[in-house]
Amino acid sequence: MLDTSEAGHPAVRRRWFALLLRDRFACAAALVLVLVALCAVLGPLLAADLATRQNLRDPDRPPFRLDHGWAFVLGSDSLGRPVAARLLTAAGTTLAVAVPAVLCSLAVGSVWGMWAGYHGGRRESVSLRVADVILSFPSLLLAVVVLYVFSPSAASLVLVLAVARIPVYLRTARAEAAELRGRLFMDAARTFGTGSWAAVRRHVAPSVLPTLLTVAALDFCFVMLAESSLSFLGIGIQPPDVSWGLMVAQGRQELQSAWWIAFFPGLAIVVTTVSATVLASWARLTADPGQRWREALGRNAGRRPRREPARSAAGGGTGSSNPAVLAVEDLSVDVHTPAGPVPVVRGVGFTVRSGETLALLGESGCGKSMTAHAVAGLLDPVAEVTGGRVRLDGVDLLGLDPRARRRLAGPQLALVFQDALSALNPVLTVGTQLAEPFRIHEGMSRRAARDRAVELMERVGIPEARSRADAYPHQFSGGMRQRLLIATAVALRPKVLIADEPTTALDVTVQAQIMDLLAELRGEQRTALVLITHDLGLAAEHADRVAVMYAGAVVETGPVAEVFARPHHPYTRGLLESVPAEQHRGARLRSIPGGPPDPGAVPAGCAFRTRCPLARERCATHRPALTGTGAGRAAACHFGKELADA
Numbered sequence: 001m002l003d004t005s006e007a008g009h010p011a012v013r014r015r016w017f018a019l020l021l022r023d024r025f026a027c028a029a030a031l032v033l034v035l036v037a038l039c040a041v042l043g044p045l046l047a048a049d050l051a052t053r054q055n056l057r058d059p060d061r062p063p064f065r066l067d068h069g070w071a072f073v074l075g076s077d078s079l080g081r082p083v084a085a086r087l088l089t090a091a092g093t094t095l096a097v098a099v100p101a102v103l104c105s106l107a108v109g110s111v112w113g114m115w116a117g118y119h120g121g122r123r124e125s126v127s128l129r130v131a132d133v134i135l136s137f138p139s140l141l142l143a144v145v146v147l148y149v150f151s152p153s154a155a156s157l158v159l160v161l162a163v164a165r166i167p168v169y170l171r172t173a174r175a176e177a178a179e180l181r182g183r184l185f186m187d188a189a190r191t192f193g194t195g196s197w198a199a200v201r202r203h204v205a206p207s208v209l210p211t212l213l214t215v216a217a218l219d220f221c222f223v224m225l226a227e228s229s230l231s232f233l234g235i236g237i238q239p240p241d242v243s244w245g246l247m248v249a250q251g252r253q254e255l256q257s258a259w260w261i262a263f264f265p266g267l268a269i270v271v272t273t274v275s276a277t278v279l280a281s282w283a284r285l286t287a288d289p290g291q292r293w294r295e296a297l298g299r300n301a302g303r304r305p306r307r308e309p310a311r312s313a314a315g316g317g318t319g320s321s322n323p324a325v326l327a328v329e330d331l332s333v334d335v336h337t338p339a340g341p342v343p344v345v346r347g348v349g350f351t352v353r354s355g356e357t358l359a360l361l362g363e364s365g366c367g368k369s370m371t372a373h374a375v376a377g378l379l380d381p382v383a384e385v386t387g388g389r390v391r392l393d394g395v396d397l398l399g400l401d402p403r404a405r406r407r408l409a410g411p412q413l414a415l416v417f418q419d420a421l422s423a424l425n426p427v428l429t430v431g432t433q434l435a436e437p438f439r440i441h442e443g444m445s446r447r448a449a450r451d452r453a454v455e456l457m458e459r460v461g462i463p464e465a466r467s468r469a470d471a472y473p474h475q476f477s478g479g480m481r482q483r484l485l486i487a488t489a490v491a492l493r494p495k496v497l498i499a500d501e502p503t504t505a506l507d508v509t510v511q512a513q514i515m516d517l518l519a520e521l522r523g524e525q526r527t528a529l530v531l532i533t534h535d536l537g538l539a540a541e542h543a544d545r546v547a548v549m550y551a552g553a554v555v556e557t558g559p560v561a562e563v564f565a566r567p568h569h570p571y572t573r574g575l576l577e578s579v580p581a582e583q584h585r586g587a588r589l590r591s592i593p594g595g596p597p598d599p600g601a602v603p604a605g606c607a608f609r610t611r612c613p614l615a616r617e618r619c620a621t622h623r624p625a626l627t628g629t630g631a632g633r634a635a636a637c638h639f640g641k642e643l644a645d646a
């Protein structure tokens, strides 16, 4: 989200300008608004005299003739006044009413709404009642009453329109702030002692302002039209002053005989409003990093990978009697950021067979989850598969259209997420959620599906399954929720189960139970399990083979016992040395110096070379390929063979 405290910084302004230049529509809208603003400032200075000069001998002159000079190029009205000159002069009056009215209601309504929503309780309910009272009068009627009582002028018009629109912003800001009030980051801010205004400014405003900006752009149109109606009734802008609204109102009477009198100011209102709306929605998308790139990627949806896949050396080979059920080859994924695409998965390959567990191991941020999501077809729209193959039982999933992929991979490839609470629907009972796969894929009746759901709950160790099937996810403990998630994933007996750090948030006892459950299910159903973890102990205990990832690529793979006993890559060796073990008792633990590179700044050559004790000149210029270093083993290191032979 846009940090409001940084918004005025020159570097931030430059970044916004660069982003604006990339969007054709937003650029055009900004250009129109700048032109309108220029007209508003210069128009009254240059054309005010012409705009009021009547010529009753030559009324209703049609447009697009140059014989009377530029002021008459858009024709003249029934009093012979030039429409073009009036349009320019009116720009100033119109903006002088609409802009302050919208800004005042935006400022007052949003601050009031955020304050009310943040605090809740009495402050919130009183604020809402006030808004309801104002909204219960139609705003135009309210304005008519007030302007009849007070003398009509531009200032009173601004005041009335601003007051009438405050509730719109107040309610929007209140709703969003109330939603944010219960979030954990707000609790965290309170525990740090952040005051209420500071919390509103730092945490609420950046989330709420983009929405309010869009509302303000639409309101701009409403205010201009309200001003035109009030001017038409004689209680708005008073002649000889002129506004676009007043011009439309006056021209409306002669629409049949002299269309241009109302048409051009009407067009000016529409173009200005549309431009304001386009620019506001651009600002909204730009302020929300997720949204902007989501939008841009909408156009790429369903696109096939760009790069031709190459054969990958990773994996444990497929030549055995038990062929690989899942084979990932040279998989690459880019994440789209404001600075351009960033490769986060770079040519990953691995295979896994029925009944086998492959641990995908690596430090945080090395691309494990991205790989899993790309394999399962669940990538966030900001990320895109740019190359490679994902073969499930020999069929390349990336070559299928989304529907065929869902039909094939849905029942056969399941994913267990890290965060069970987010992965389960909070408003459906767990029984309903567990019954869903049976109803959708096996066409079972409601009762039969529910019976299967209860069986499944019993199978994953939920006590009193029948009665607890009517409970909601939040009524279960973390461990139980993880069991439920696993139950949902294995309901259709998938051939491949990808478990993305399934025990991260759980204590060690529950962790062991969940891992045992996964192992049992794998044995029973002959499922191929891809276990994503950064826990070497978990991998050592539960995996058959391991693929170690670094900076988006697999750097070592092989049978877990052999890799851990004798690593062929300095990164794997570093990881193992940084784990406390019995033989290290009393000695200082060695850690790998530095941290993993940012995906956008991976060093040339070997990505690990800046942290590697074995790095030589060659490592800076040549990226080592994953090559065989022994039976079923491979490492991406120029010295892999030496390490293997040492």
Ligand SMILES: Nc1ncnc2c1ncn2[C@@H]1O[C@H](COP(=O)(O)OP(=O)(O)OP(=O)(O)O)[C@@H](O)[C@H]1O
Binding pocket: 335, 337, 344, 362, 363, 364, 365, 366, 367, 368, 369, 370, 371, 380, 382, 534, 599
């Ligand atoms: N939505 C996103 N936008 C931009 N970058 C992203 C996004 N999601 C992930 N990344 C980047 O992609 C890289 C790989 O992320 P990924 O989640 O796959 O890592 P990981 O190895 O699973 O880490 P962890 O163990 O912490 O989950 C990281 O550098 C991350 O910053």
